[in-house]
Amino acid sequence: MKLGWIGLGNMGVPMVRNIVGAGIDVVAYNRTQRTLPVEGAQLVTALGDAVRDREVVVLMVSDVAAVRDILFAQGAAAQMAKGALVVNMSTIGVDETLALAQELRSLDLRFVDAPVLGSVKPAENGLLTVVAGGDAEDFDMLKPLFDAVAKAAFHIGPCGKGATMKLLVNAYLGVAVEALGECLTFGAENGLATALMLDVLQNSAVWSPMIAGKRDMLLEQAYDAQFALRHLTKDLGLAVRQASSVGAPMPAVDATLDAFRSAVDAGLGNRDMVAVIEYLKAQVRP
Incomplete structure (x- = not known):
């Protein structure tokens, strides 16, 4: 497989490292020029060099604006x-995924949406989970790639179903994180130590x-981003939008999104998602 890779952020670098380790030929590009600490991968400074003559081109970037900028602009x-x-x-929206698939097909290109479950540590250890939408034949072709980065890869269905599953999981994750923050804040205000509550x-x-995975962060109150709060906030917004389009009720996710947006507005967006607890603590009434 001749692979072009676009996106060398916190997730992209360890994923490329594991792909190279699996013996796959990788040419990598990042919109912001940076050094790629991966032996065996060719880092290029021109986007065309990362996609020209490549059988497969992978995008691992922040949002649909970045995806569309790379592909079309x-x-x-x-x-x-x-x-x-x-x-x-x-991770992008279901509607955004379907639109991309249609536009790329009009250019005689194939498309698979294959977002991953997991953050930096699983990426480093090759223990992500892939949830993919697209043709079964394309999914099978991508098995060496998925095996290199993931402990499991699921073919969810046609294009858009991978994005649907990813938003489902992240909606659940957001509610769980916010609930954990609420409960730890409740306990702390009632005189319980964080370590004891976690035990x-x-x-x-x-x-x-x-x-x-967040225990040490919560104990040390050090929230270096494994999964940035602003990214999960974006995903919650995408989930709520898709739920609205199909008429599915998501009252808990709606409330969680409000709390996360407020936490981002409070300056916590670039910290890890569990930093929402800092926003909740600030709401405690004297």
């Missing part, structure tokens, strides 16, 4: 070989890998 799609497979591993939660039915 900067002309990546126009420089790809006919029949090339575009794989979007970024008890760990021995209850509500414990989860997410809480386990």
